[in-house]
Amino acid sequence: MNSFFSKIKKHKEHNLPFVLYSKPNSKTFFGLLQQNNMLHTIADYKEKGFVFASFDEKQLILIPESESEIITAEQEESTFENIEAENFSIDEAAREHYKAIVEKGVEAIKNEEFKKVVLSRREEVQLADFDFVHTFQHLKQIYPTTFVYCFFHPQIGLWMGATPEQLLKANGNAFETMALAGTQKANLEAEILWEQKEKDEQQYVTDFIVKRLREVATSVNVSEPYNTKAGSIWHIKTDISGVLNPESTLEEVIDTLHPTPAVCGLPKKKAKTFIVENEGYDRTFYTGFLGELNSSFASNAVSSDLFVNLRSMQIKQNKAILYMGCGITKESIPEKEWEESVNKSMTMKRVLKRV
Numbered sequence: 556m557n558s559f560f561s562k563i564k565k566h567k568e569h570n571l572p573f574v575l576y577s578k579p580n581s582k583t584f585f586g587l588l589q590q591n592n593m594l595h596t597i598a599d600y601k602e603k604g605f606v607f608a609s610f611d612e613k614q615l616i617l618i619p620e621s622e623s624e625i626i627t628a629e630q631e632e633s634t635f636e637n638i639e640a641e642n643f644s645i646d647e648a649a650r651e652h653y654k655a656i657v658e659k660g661v662e663a664i665k666n667e668e669f670k671k672v673v674l675s676r677r678e679e680v681q682l683a684d685f686d687f688v689h690t691f692q693h694l695k696q697i698y699p700t701t702f703v704y705c706f707f708h709p710q711i712g713l714w715m716g717a718t719p720e721q722l723l724k725a726n727g728n729a730f731e732t733m734a735l736a737g738t739q740k741a742n743l744e745a746e747i748l749w750e751q752k753e754k755d756e757q758q759y760v761t762d763f764i765v766k767r768l769r770e771v772a773t774s775v776n777v778s779e780p781y782n783t784k785a786g787s788i789w790h791i792k793t794d795i796s797g798v799l800n801p802e803s804t805l806e807e808v809i810d811t812l813h814p815t816p817a818v819c820g821l822p823k824k825k826a827k828t829f830i831v832e833n834e835g836y837d838r839t840f841y842t843g844f845l846g847e848l849n850s851s852f853a854s855n856a857v858s859s860d861l862f863v864n865l866r867s868m869q870i871k872q873n874k875a876i877l878y879m880g881c882g883i884t885k886e887s888i889p890e891k892e893w894e895e896s897v898n899k900s901m902t903m904k905r906v907l908k909r910v
């Protein structure tokens with residue numbers, strides 16, 4: 556285990572690309588260490604390796620399997636100091652700005668310009684003693700049910716996250732995905748009850764995914780919605796699985812799903828235009844997707860296991876830029892959406908030592 560992490564640290568010191576990750580509910584860590592510093596990109600999704608894609612899909616970065624050393628290790632028991640995340644001071648200007656764009660989104664929905672939009676913001680945190688290996692292990696320890704990763708490329712930068720959302724798992728013609736939306740803070744005493752706003756928000760995601768998948772699949776199975784926990788946040792989730800048409804390509808299926816209404820909105824194009832015109836920053840890799848492409852290092856099978864890049868952050872020198880967004884519908888209350896985004900930021904703040 557120590558040699559696994561020291562190898563990755565050395566690789567980083569040499570400024571070479573790599574990805575380090577662990578799948579949900581698994582104790583195995585994978586490292587793909589690219590042996591040169593080239594920037595590889597995806598052309599047709601037939602490539603093998605680890606993909607790191609931006610929200611707008613303009614940057615489709617690949618760590619190719621054929622140019623990488625692949626290393627694994629098993630998670631060992633370790634304890635990390637609890638970081639008090641709750642006592643962060645609130646940036647009033649950020650709060651007002653976020654509430655204003657949510658208000659504008661609600662107005663647009665009421666004017667029937669679209670049905671749902673996911674609006675996000677970013678926040679900077681000044682770091683003390685940042686260590687990516689330590690942060691990765693800490694994320695894995697407190698969010699074992701998520702996909703935990705650390706991606707580095709000298710031309711892209713360092714990204715880390717613990718995402719609860721699968722975009723697509725495809726093995727031959729069989730596929731699995733999920734509709735995830737609705738958020739509430741975990742509360743020990745309280746029973747989990749959802750308001751209609753959250754139920755609707757999640758149902759939109761399910762309906763969209765199922766409708767789009769039916770265009771490329773011979774069968775689509777849909778579970779009942781159920782509650783699922785990611786760290787200290789509850790979501791509503793529906794499992795969706797089935798069989799793809801023999802002629803469907805991976806590229807088509809990804810294009811069909813990404814970006815889902817869990818990160819963009821409905822209808823997709825109008826929501827995306829609203830996001831680009833109003834969020835006031837470029838999401839880059841936040842709400843993009845990442846994961847194994849035509850390679851499964853766990854089983855040697857040719858399969859893809861892709862996740863949506865949520866609960867993620869970019870590390871730059873001595874600061875972290877955190878990203879979080881909320882699904883906006885006509886019932887959204889700006890102050891509540893702000894609070895939801897603050898709760899989501901805690902996912903990352905819990906593993907960051909601050910100055």
Ligand SMILES: C=C(O[C@H]1C=CC=C(C(=O)O)[C@@H]1O)C(=O)O
Pocket residue numbers: 673675720735736737738790816817818865866878879880881882883899
């Ligand atoms: C866009 C994010 O979450 C999505 C996934 C689950 C629940 C969501 C929500 O309740 O709004 C979001 O759609 C994020 O965490 O930045």
